[in-house]
Amino acid sequence: xxxYETVVGLEVHCELSTTTKLFCGCRNxxxxxxxxxxxxVCLGLPGSLPVINRRAVELALRIGAAxxxxxxxSIFHRKNYFYPDMPKDxxxxxxxxxxxxxxxLELPDGSRVGIERAHMEEDTGKTTxxxxxxxxxxxxxxxxxxxxxxxxxxxxxxxxxxxxxxxxRAYVDELRSILVATGASDGRMEEGxxxxxxxxxxxxxxxxxxxxxxxxxxxxxxRSLERAVEYEVERQIALIxxxxxxxxxxxxxxxxxxxxxxxxxxxxxxxxxxFPEPDLTPLVPDAALLAAAGEGVGAMPAERRHRLSSLxxxxxxxxxxxxxxxxxxxxxxxxxxxxxVHGAVAAGADPRLALARAANxxxxxxxxxxxxxxxxxxxxxxxxxxxxxxxTQSKEVLAELMANGGDPAQIAGRLGYEQMDTASLDxxxxxxxxxxxLEWKRYREGDDKVAQFLLGQVMKSSKGRAxxxxxxxxxxxxREA
Amino acid sequence: xxxxxxxxLGSLAAIAACVRTGERSARAVLATSLERVRELEGDLHxxxxxxxxxxxxxADAVDRIVRSGLDPGPLAGVPVALKDNLCTVGxxxxxxxxxxxxxxxxxxxxxxxxxxDAGAVAIGKTNLDEFAMGSSTENSAFGPTxxxxxxxxxxxxxxxxxxxxxxxxxxPLALGSDTGGSIRxxxxxxxxxxxxxxxxxxxxxxxxxxxxxLDQIGPFATTVADAALALEVIAGHDPMDSTSLDRPAxxxxxxxxxxxxxxxxxxxxxxxxxxxxCGDAVVSAAEALAAAGAKVDEVRIPELLLGLPAYYVIAxxxxxxxxxxxxxxxxxxxxxxxxxxxMNARTRGEGFGPEVKRRIMMGTYALSAGYYDAYYGQAQxxxxxxxxxxxxxxxxxxxxLTPTTPSVAFPFGSKVDDPIEMYMCDLCSIPSSLAGHPxxxxxFALNPEGLPIGVQVLAPALGEAVMMRVxxxxxxxxxxxxxxxxxx
Numbered sequence: 001x002x003x004y005e006t007v008v009g010l011e012v013h014c015e016l017s018t019t020t021k022l023f024c025g026c027r028n029x030x031x032x033x034x035x036x037x038x039x040x041v042c043l044g045l046p047g048s049l050p051v052i053n054r055r056a057v058e059l060a061l062r063i064g065a066a067x068x069x070x071x072x073x074s075i076f077h078r079k080n081y082f083y084p085d086m087p088k089d090x091x092x093x094x095x096x097x098x099x100x101x102x103x104x105l106e107l108p109d110g111s112r113v114g115i116e117r118a119h120m121e122e123d124t125g126k127t128t129x130x131x132x133x134x135x136x137x138x139x140x141x142x143x144x145x146x147x148x149x150x151x152x153x154x155x156x157x158x159x160x161x162x163x164x165x166x167x168x169r170a171y172v173d174e175l176r177s178i179l180v181a182t183g184a185s186d187g188r189m190e191e192g193x194x195x196x197x198x199x200x201x202x203x204x205x206x207x208x209x210x211x212x213x214x215x216x217x218x219x220x221x222x223r224s225l226e227r228a229v230e231y232e233v234e235r236q237i238a239l240i241x242x243x244x245x246x247x248x249x250x251x252x253x254x255x256x257x258x259x260x261x262x263x264x265x266x267x268x269x270x271x272x273x274x275f276p277e278p279d280l281t282p283l284v285p286d287a288a289l290l291a292a293a294g295e296g297v298g299a300m301p302a303e304r305r306h307r308l309s310s311l312x313x314x315x316x317x318x319x320x321x322x323x324x325x326x327x328x329x330x331x332x333x334x335x336x337x338x339x340x341v342h343g344a345v346a347a348g349a350d351p352r353l354a355l356a357r358a359a360n361x362x363x364x365x366x367x368x369x370x371x372x373x374x375x376x377x378x379x380x381x382x383x384x385x386x387x388x389x390x391x392t393q394s395k396e397v398l399a400e401l402m403a404n405g406g407d408p409a410q411i412a413g414r415l416g417y418e419q420m421d422t423a424s425l426d427x428x429x430x431x432x433x434x435x436x437x438l439e440w441k442r443y444r445e446g447d448d449k450v451a452q453f454l455l456g457q458v459m460k461s462s463k464g465r466a467x468x469x470x471x472x473x474x475x476x477x478x479r480e481a
Numbered sequence: 482x483x484x485x486x487x488x489x490l491g492s493l494a495a496i497a498a499c500v501r502t503g504e505r506s507a508r509a510v511l512a513t514s515l516e517r518v519r520e521l522e523g524d525l526h527x528x529x530x531x532x533x534x535x536x537x538x539x540a541d542a543v544d545r546i547v548r549s550g551l552d553p554g555p556l557a558g559v560p561v562a563l564k565d566n567l568c569t570v571g572x573x574x575x576x577x578x579x580x581x582x583x584x585x586x587x588x589x590x591x592x593x594x595x596x597x598d599a600g601a602v603a604i605g606k607t608n609l610d611e612f613a614m615g616s617s618t619e620n621s622a623f624g625p626t627x628x629x630x631x632x633x634x635x636x637x638x639x640x641x642x643x644x645x646x647x648x649x650x651x652x653p654l655a656l657g658s659d660t661g662g663s664i665r666x667x668x669x670x671x672x673x674x675x676x677x678x679x680x681x682x683x684x685x686x687x688x689x690x691x692x693x694x695l696d697q698i699g700p701f702a703t704t705v706a707d708a709a710l711a712l713e714v715i716a717g718h719d720p721m722d723s724t725s726l727d728r729p730a731x732x733x734x735x736x737x738x739x740x741x742x743x744x745x746x747x748x749x750x751x752x753x754x755x756x757x758x759c760g761d762a763v764v765s766a767a768e769a770l771a772a773a774g775a776k777v778d779e780v781r782i783p784e785l786l787l788g789l790p791a792y793y794v795i796a797x798x799x800x801x802x803x804x805x806x807x808x809x810x811x812x813x814x815x816x817x818x819x820x821x822x823x824m825n826a827r828t829r830g831e832g833f834g835p836e837v838k839r840r841i842m843m844g845t846y847a848l849s850a851g852y853y854d855a856y857y858g859q860a861q862x863x864x865x866x867x868x869x870x871x872x873x874x875x876x877x878x879x880x881x882l883t884p885t886t887p888s889v890a891f892p893f894g895s896k897v898d899d900p901i902e903m904y905m906c907d908l909c910s911i912p913s914s915l916a917g918h919p920x921x922x923x924x925f926a927l928n929p930e931g932l933p934i935g936v937q938v939l940a941p942a943l944g945e946a947v948m949m950r951v952x953x954x955x956x957x958x959x960x961x962x963x964x965x966x967x968x969x
Contacts, residue, residue: 040588044806046581046689047568047590049722078802080848084821089805142821144810273848275857278694278799280723 044087064100343374500558507558580832590687607642637667650966662910669935684719742774801844
């Protein structure tokens with residue numbers, strides 16, 4: 001049987017979180033009363049003219065920079081087609097001279113997806129078809145809300161570098177983090193701030209050519225994206241296997257029956273008659289504009305993952321890590337706890353342990369964790385790694401630290417987590433050896449598996465106060481003696 | 482031929498001076514204009530709407546300012562007519578099309594505000610070829626405007642209503658829009674001055690678009706000085722128009738009478754055909770300028786002849802997109818249908834006249850996949866050639882002279898069945914439009930039938946001041962009888 005490879009390219013429309021629209025001063029807001037944020041310009045009234053929103057250009061450049069794109073001189077085109085929710089019956093969009101080109105995005109697993117372009121355009125209004133099942137052709141009437149008309153969008157077009165449904169999902173997830181990190185978008189898919197179209201094709205793994213693609217629309221969540229890719233790949237393979245061929249078309253993802261349906265074929269596609277928008281002048285990303293775009297932008301997730309990972313020393317390439325630290329790094333960066341870890345390490349904490357506590361225990365309450373004093377966090381980690389606190393105790397102290405703040409040493413004292421003195425520990429260890437002669441014998445003969453049992457007995461006797469590391473040392477020194 | 486000289490209204494400056502000093506009220510000036518409307522409008526049909534009440538309110542406002550001791554501005558009390566493709570708040574703005582029936586703009590065009598701020602009083606909206614597409618005003622959905630020099634002839638177009646209103650002495654000033662000659666051609670056919678400024682000098686905000694990369698607003702007046710004053714008022718940067726140049730209005734009056742001594746003037750030989758009375762007028766104009774001290778030479782710029790075919794691809798292409806918004810959804814005419822698509826098609830089918838439909842179809846075709854490069858792309862290349870040819874010519878010359886039009890005003894119906902013949906009217910005016918350069922038409926002679934002939938003065942971008950100097954010099958050497966106002 002032929003083995004197939006999935007090939008996906010994604011087009012993501014991102015609404016920019018500007019105060020005003022792209023070409024006029026109307027409010028850019030979601031959820032307001034219909035047709036309240038409108039003016040002659042965004043209604044496309046005769047005689048009105050667009051004027052570019054400089055802030056939108058800055059945010060578009062910001063997105064481009066975060067996606068490692070090259071910013072270039074760009075122009076707007078008109079994309080002509082008739083639709084009632086488009087006030088001018090053309091959309092002002094960038095076509096063959098976009099503002100950002102040739103970038104890439106790095107996924108948490110270290111793989112890279114190429115970005116062909118990230119261009120600017122205006123959003124359309126929103127039509128509600130009343131009656132006839134909500135479709136335009138059967139509707140008894142339609143209502144149009146132009147509040148969204150003219151809202152600034154950046155469309156991010158990936159290269160067809162994505163090879164699985166899971167990777168498609170990871171791409172959008174990562175892209176969303178980046179867009180939120182830049183401050184360019186709120187990243188809310190459920191409010192339509194982020195809208196995804198997927199170009200999906202399959203090909204035999206041995207093939208160098210791409211298969212015929214279908215564009216799938218109406219992907220309203222990461223889950224629908226993943227499922228739609230899976231469905232479409234299966235559908236296309238089945239079609240090819242049964243002797244048929246995939247035809248280039250636009251398909252609609254139906255959440256209800258979990259399948260895609262043909263919307264229009266290539267032949268039915270609009271001829272958009274693009275031509276340069278004469279009402280706008282070219283955008284030149286001069287130094288002032290680029291400086292304004294870059295102002296106050298922090299590092300992007302991929303860079304933050306690399307920085308965090310490099311704390312762990314050798315083998316800091318995330319893609320090749322097999323010790324589980326990749327997941328911890330991704331979690332910590334996702335939750336915005338990486339600065340806490342960096343701070344703790346700077347204050348002398350062990351990087352691995354600080355990362356583990358941040359990724360596991362601190363992650364349970366990220367809002368509180370982000371407010372932790374890195375020096376206090378470092379103090380906790382140091383107490384644990386020096387054996388002053390057991391792992392169990394350390395987690396308890398951390399929980400208290402996040403809940404009420406304070407000094408970790410004092411909290412440990414308050415909780416009665418006094419370090420067990422050597423004499424008491426020795427007494428318990430010796431007691432356990434006496435009480436479990438068979439196990440001790442096996443341990444002495446080199447059976448390390450029984451070490452866990454012995455440790456457990458010590459923990460039991462000490463009511464969890466013993467430090468596991470010191471206990472292990474105590475057994476080891478007695479074996480060698 | 483029955484036209485006779487009309488009573489002089491006085492220069493804009495003279496009218497404003499009287500009103501500013503309180504010697505004459507704006508209301509009284511307005512009354513004279515409205516009286517003239519009553520006399521002539523039935524014959525001429527200059528207006529789609531005469532806005533008497535709004536005009537009286539504006540005139541009263543000007544008079545109140547005067548009484549309060551303040552200055553209403555350089556056009557105090559000057560009655561003006563506005564081409565009906567300039568948005569006026571609360572006043573129908575139709576583009577002489579059925580498709581805008583019932584639409585009341587919620588805002589004023591920038592030029593309308595600037596005129597009002599300068600004290601001018603708008604008396605109405607003038608007729609035009611539908612959406613400014615045409616050269617005779619015969620394409621108006623509301624019937625043609627007649628030429629006051631000969632009621633059997635067209636006033637030119639598309640700004641025919643504005644030209645006729647000034648040429649008949651109804652108003653001393655009117656605004657038009659010029660995409661390929663729509664100010665200059667009717668100015669020439671009506672014996673008055675018409676100026677198309679450099680692209681970007683006057684804001685297009687509120688001008689209903691025909692072809693956005695070519696449209697410019699400009700004045701009609703009976704004298705060069707009046708046109709210069711009006712241009713100074715309406716020009717200057719407007720943040721609402723991205724293509725508006727970020728510079729103050731040009732200063733024109735200060736140097737208007739500096740003469741032409743030492744100026745290098747090129748007569749474009751490519752537009753001087755044999756046995757053309759319009760070409761002959763250009764030759765006489767050149768002689769007059771030489772006599773006034775200019776250095777005059779012939780120049781050949783054959784690339785300018787590429788302008789007409791390029792224009793008739795680019796302008797319809799842009800128009801096809803600009804006119805998409807008239808879809809029956811939001812405003813204007815709606816002809817109902819069972820679904821949005823049919824409603825849209827029916828509305829446009831009934832709302833647009835034949836010339837507008839022709840241009841939408843030409844433009845749509847020129848932009849279509851597979852034809853774009855051969856038509857729109859090719860036309861843009863031709864446009865670049867025209868611009869380069871002008872650049873080369875302006876190395877040697879300060880201004881260029883051509884006829885404004887190939888012929889004088891023609892009889893109604895003589896070209897309506899032959900679109901190409903009608904398009905040829907714009908042959909001499911189109912190159913400056915493509916280049917975005919300023920151009921002015923000055924009445925210079927009468928033909929044997931007593932019909933006016935205009936001479937066109939072309940200048941490089943932002944060359945308005947030198948262009949108007951040359952225009953003033955031509956005006957001074959032209960017979961007084963060659964220009965309006967006249968009474969039909």
